[in-house]
Amino acid sequence: MSQDLKPHAIATFEAERKPSAAEREWEEKTLRPTLEKSGERPADFTTISSYPIRRLYTAADLPDWNPERDLGYPGQPPYTRGIHSTMYRGKLWTMRQFAGFGTAEDTNARFRYLLSQGQTGLSVAFDLPTLMGYDSDHALSEGEVGKCGVAISSLADMEVLFDQIPLGDVTTSMTINSPAAAIWAMYLAVAEKQGADWKKISGTIQNDILKEYIAQKEYIYPPEPSMRLVIDTFEFGAKHTPKFNSISVSGYHIREAGSTAIQELAFTLRDGIEYVEWGMRRGLDVDDFVPRISFFFNAHSDFFEEIAKYRAARRIWYKTMRERFGAKSARAWALRFHTQTAGCSLTAQQPYNNVVRTALQALAAVMGGTQSLHTNSLDEAWALPTEFAATLALRTQQIIAHESGVTNTGDPLGGSYFVEALTDEVERGAWDYIEKIDALGGMVAAIERAYPQREIAEAAYKYQMAVDSKEKIVVGVNNYVSQEKPLDTLQIDETVATRQADRLRKLRADRSNDEVERRLKALRKAAAGTENTMPYLYEAVKAYATLGEICDAMRDVFGIYEEVAVT
Amino acid sequence: MPDKKIRVLIAKPGLDGHDRGAKIIARALRDAGMEVIYTGLRQTPEMIASAAVQEDVDVIGLSILSGAHNTLCPRLMNLLREKGMNDVTVLIGGIIPEADIPALRKAGIAEVFLPGTTTQSIVDFIRNRIVAPAHGL
Incomplete structure (x- = not known):
């Protein structure tokens, strides 16, 4: 990286700091007498990531700050102020509530309800068997069908999921990773049946396998073949679905696993770098495929730390794309991201407090310039949300959008001494990690050595100790505790598993099993070779091969991954 | 005679x-002086029961957040009884609706720890429960 693009020096330490004469006078005449007389609260003045925060930020904390270079303007490099010139005056963020439970019918009804309430995009939560590539009637699926999301075992289920929802008009995000290519093939098949033009449909598949090894742990195959499948979708998407995001590089789960804000940022961007490197090795042009890479961050409770994180993310990605990969298109430079408020910050105790937490977190995401947002529901420390709770979460976004006034201007906090200094520090912290992972030989190598996994486990343990010792206060949990009556939560119908099993039995009886066998054989052959697997997956799903059969075919070729657990 | 450490199997079914x-939890119990074995992810009740016998543990701690507890826990308890592990203390931590707790206790689960539990209270619970003289604690 060239010198001028490095984050400028920051006066982190008191000794390097050069306060102005006026600031020194304030310290002497105003601050010191107060400190001597009454001092400060015995609180821990650090972010939720334990990052120390100064008493006051002034020009002395931005000694080399050059607003034209470091801040710029919205829609222009280095994108600190956001990626659109008009920001939310031009277009609000997409309000995209993650939903899914029970059977495809159950979730289809929830989707249509949410769209009728003003939601502007869909986001599918799949159940654990689907995420792990097992059919609903597999032995390991017992007890899990339809619990954490919707059960999708074949194209037949996918057709029901999007029944009466025009895929040409809505954008759909799908939280699916290891089986992403197969699930995406099902979505494309539904779009085709509806007569929607692939060139125009838009949405996102999460498809971020690296963070699965790092944090979320829903992997099937080892890293190498998994990365190959991801690049297959990049290549296929660049050709056939120019508006579909072929990946959502996710820090969300890294943060939920207990990382700090800086770790979330650094590991996510380094994952992004890894995907770009693999894509280029396939021979793809950065300016073609990188614009279809989107990101996904957490919105945790420390308001300013989160805003600094989003601003720093855009700056790092811009510098990386331009300097490291030589991207020429502004669409490759500009980091677009989805945000979800922090599930791990929700408390089971006094659940109504979660509405307030979520509103503050969502506000940080908006002030940080997010492109789309999911707000969690108040009851999610207990169960998947009820319709009442999910509606309130959506209303929270609508209040921020239409009543708070923060959407009237781009990057409303730009130029704040504190926000600019913190943005610089978060950026610098992330670069340190990115350099460390480069030195380890990249992210796949770092994962194999459990480096990010260990860093996250360490941070998670430290945070838990800080909460246990009340060094960090969690309202309603370790302070301000009160008795309360239990919440009414969503009950998942226990007949989901049997209904799914019946449907699968019928599917296997009605389809042409010879055709399925032929398609799976062709898929196995493609997987064992170097051809792009997407066309083969597409043909297999169209023949109504089940997700389990498809994933098993690839398990035969790729093998499975088992991690060495770090505790 | 040196004290025998309390042996705990932490499992993710x-x-x-x-x-x-x-x-x-694995780290907190280890820091509290217990011998902790972590199974790793995606363990069936059969795998957990076998590991418990093989490792001769005093306590099994199950972490379940997916809503599958009503299916998985009774099955594990039956398997433990079949293997003659009647004395093992089985604990659950995670996302467990309060309405499900009575049935889990009836199945033989000693305690359910909900979100917000401190690690110290789990350490204390185990120490109070495992007081067999053979363990010298």
Whole structure:
């Protein structure tokens, strides 16, 4: 990286700091007498990531700050102020509530309800068997069908999921990773049946396998073949679905696993770098495929730390794309991201407090310039949300959008001494990690050595100790505790598993099993070779091969991954 | 005679990969002087029961966040009884609706720890429960 693009020096330490004469006078005449007389609260003045925060930020904390270079303007490099010139005056963020439970019918009804309430995009939560590539009637699926999301075992289920929802008009995000290519093939098949033009449909598949090894742990195959499948979708998407995001590089789960804000940022961007490197090795042009890479961050409770994180993310990605990969298109430079408020910050105790937490977190995401947002529901420390709770979460976004006034201007906090200094520090912290992972030989190598996994486990343990010792206060949990009556939560119908099993039995009886066998054989052959697997997956799903059969075919070729657990 | 350490198996049954809680508990119990074995992810009740016998543990701590507890826990308890592990203390931590707790206790689960539990209270619970003289604690 060239010198001028490095984050400028920051006066982190008191000794390097050069306060102005006026600031020194304030310290002497105003601050010191107060400190001597009454001092400060015995609180821990650090972010939720334990990052120390100064008493006051002034020009002395931005000694080399050059607003034209470091801040710029919205829609222009280095994108600190956001990626659109008009920001939310031009277009609000997409309000995209993650939903899914029970059977495809159950979730289809929830989707249509949410769209009728003003939601502007869909986001599918799949159940654990689907995420792990097992059919609903597999032995390991017992007890899990339809619990954490919707059960999708074949194209037949996918057709029901999007029944009466025009895929040409809505954008759909799908939280699916290891089986992403197969699930995406099902979505494309539904779009085709509806007569929607692939060139125009838009949405996102999460498809971020690296963070699965790092944090979320829903992997099937080892890293190498998994990365190959991801690049297959990049290549296929660049050709056939120019508006579909072929990946959502996710820090969300890294943060939920207990990382700090800086770790979330650094590991996510380094994952992004890894995907770009693999894509280029396939021979793809950065300016073609990188614009279809989107990101996904957490919105945790420390308001300013989160805003600094989003601003720093855009700056790092811009510098990386331009300097490291030589991207020429502004669409490759500009980091677009989805945000979800922090599930791990929700408390089971006094659940109504979660509405307030979520509103503050969502506000940080908006002030940080997010492109789309999911707000969690108040009851999610207990169960998947009820319709009442999910509606309130959506209303929270609508209040921020239409009543708070923060959407009237781009990057409303730009130029704040504190926000600019913190943005610089978060950026610098992330670069340190990115350099460390480069030195380890990249992210796949770092994962194999459990480096990010260990860093996250360490941070998670430290945070838990800080909460246990009340060094960090969690309202309603370790302070301000009160008795309360239990919440009414969503009950998942226990007949989901049997209904799914019946449907699968019928599917296997009605389809042409010879055709399925032929398609799976062709898929196995493609997987064992170097051809792009997407066309083969597409043909297999169209023949109504089940997700389990498809994933098993690839398990035969790729093998499975088992991690060495770090505790 | 030296004190025998309390032996704990921390297990993640089911398909869920959210292991933050399991790993924190494993480390906290280890820091409290217990011998902790962590199974890793995606253990069937059969695998957990076999590991418990093989490792001769005093306590099994299950971490479940996926809603599969009503299926997985009774099955594990039956398997433990079949293997003659009647004395083992089985604990659950995770996302467990309060309405499900009575049935889990009836199945033989000693305690259910809900979100917000401190690691110290789990350490204390185990120490109070495991007081067999053979363990010298």
